[in-house]
Amino acid sequence: MTDALVVSGLTKTYRGAGRGPRVVAVDGISFTLAAGGSLGVVGESGSGKTTLAQMIVGLAEPDSGTVVIDGRDRRDLRRGRRARLQRATEAQMVFQDPYGSLDRRLDVAGALADTLRRHGTPKDRIARDVAALMDRVGLASRLANSRPHELSGGQRQRVAIAKALAIDPTVLVLDEAVSALDVSVQAQILTLLDEIRAESGVALVFVSHDLAVVGQVTDQILVMYRGRAVETGDTDQVLRRPEHPYTEMLLSSAPGPRWQPERVAELRAALAAAT
Numbered sequence: 229m230t231d232a233l234v235v236s237g238l239t240k241t242y243r244g245a246g247r248g249p250r251v252v253a254v255d256g257i258s259f260t261l262a263a264g265g266s267l268g269v270v271g272e273s274g275s276g277k278t279t280l281a282q283m284i285v286g287l288a289e290p291d292s293g294t295v296v297i298d299g300r301d302r303r304d305l306r307r308g309r310r311a312r313l314q315r316a317t318e319a320q321m322v323f324q325d326p327y328g329s330l331d332r333r334l335d336v337a338g339a340l341a342d343t344l345r346r347h348g349t350p351k352d353r354i355a356r357d358v359a360a361l362m363d364r365v366g367l368a369s370r371l372a373n374s375r376p377h378e379l380s381g382g383q384r385q386r387v388a389i390a391k392a393l394a395i396d397p398t399v400l401v402l403d404e405a406v407s408a409l410d411v412s413v414q415a416q417i418l419t420l421l422d423e424i425r426a427e428s429g430v431a432l433v434f435v436s437h438d439l440a441v442v443g444q445v446t447d448q449i450l451v452m453y454r455g456r457a458v459e460t461g462d463t464d465q466v467l468r469r470p471e472h473p474y475t476e477m478l479l480s481s482a483p484g485p486r487w488q489p490e491r492v493a494e495l496r497a498a499l500a501a502a503t
């Protein structure tokens with residue numbers, strides 16, 4: 229079977245501000261994800277998670293390396309409307325703040341209908357598909373005519389997920405998609421993502437600074453530190469027995485039973501000395 233997503237040697241450097249040095253935001257990241265698989269990408273702020281996510285969906289251009297989805301190299305699809313639609317079908321992204329990706333003028337049904345229409349759903353199927361999508365992400369039908377500002381954060385995130393699913397993508401990338409939600413709503417969205425993955429076989433890339441959240445929704449984990457993957461593996465195993473000091477530091481920094489501020493300071497000093 230073809231892997232859903234194969235990322236090889238992705239690298240991206242940004243020019244530093246003013247005369248500042250160049251920043252290697254992502255440095256030679258590689259991984260493979262099967263259909264229905266899920267990968268958590270974790271790391272501190274500035275470790276390169278968002279830049280990696282953007283390159284996977286085509287919002288940022290890599291300096292080198294490749295992204296292959298369903299056996300097709302994304303570089304072969306650069307210009308034109310058809311290429312844009314094809315790109316969208318291959319990979320969709322859900323952001324932390326769905327306000328940015330939702331049109332404030334469109335109500336829930338209008339936003340979903342608009343996405344379906346642009347992706348070629350016949351007119352006579354749109355109303356039925358909108359209702360099915362709302363049902364699938366747990367949005368009550370009474371919300372069909374609500375606009376983004378009339379929804380809660382969790383409801384807005386469900387609309388963003390429904391819009392992404394309307395396209396039936398091979399890969400769904402979620403960048404801090406539950407970080408702004410309170411814990412009970414987070415749990416609902418995480419359960420929803422798990423159900424969707426099991427039903428549709430979409431491959432999930434779940435970017436988060438929150439290790440507990442990543443532990444709930446992913447089978448594999450990739451730990452990023454200064455643009456590099458310092459540890460990869462089975463999520464449970466990595467979270468239970470981290471091998472890299474950076475992963476241990478992340479785990480010891482999180483609030484909860486493993487919180488150890490002294491150990492964090494010690495590990496941070498060791499990491500700084502090693503680089």
Ligand SMILES: Nc1ncnc2c1ncn2[C@@H]1O[C@H](COP(=O)(O)OP(=O)(O)OP(=O)(O)O)[C@@H](O)[C@H]1O
Nearest residue numbers: 242243251253271272273274275276277278279280
């Ligand atoms: N457009 C840009 N121009 C210049 N530098 C950038 C740009 N985008 C990101 N960077 C730099 O690249 C590095 C990685 O940033 P990135 O946003 O990918 O990290 P992150 O892990 O997603 O962080 P956060 O969790 O804070 O969003 C950082 O040093 C950042 O300052």
